[in-house]
Amino acid sequence: xxxxxxxxxxxxxxxxxxxxxxxxxxxxxxxxxxxxxxxxxxxxxxxxxxxxxxxxxxxxxxxxxxxxxxxxxxxxxxxxxxxxxxxx
Numbered sequence: 001x002x003x004x005x006x007x008x009x010x011x012x013x014x015x016x017x018x019x020x021x022x023x024x025x026x027x028x029x030x031x032x033x034x035x036x037x038x039x040x041x042x043x044x045x046x047x048x049x050x051x052x053x054x055x056x057x058x059x060x061x062x063x064x065x066x067x068x069x070x071x072x073x074x075x076x077x078x079x080x081x082x083x084x085x086x087x088x
Contacts, residue, residue: 009050017043034078041071 020043021084023036052060077087 005073006050006054010047013047013050017047031082032084034075038071038075041067045071 017040020036020040024033024040027033027036045068048060048064081087
């Protein structure tokens with residue numbers, strides 16, 4: 001049962017990654033692209049976490065944590081720039 005759940009999650013996350021990348025390419029407004037890029041990075045974080053369980057290595061968890069922090073900071077900076085015209 002564990003393998004079935006793992007492969008199902010990997011297929012689901014890969015499909016979500018593909019849909020998010022298509023949304024980044026086809027989006028018409030900047031805010032939709034920002035949200036789609038944030039979704040792409042969060043799906044990549046989920047894929048890194050899933051892969052770390054199979055590789056039994058904590059290095060992928062560290063990479064997922066760093067990617068999540070960078071994604072959060074870039075989303076905040078982009079939203080602030082879009083709303084106020086400046087980052088700081």
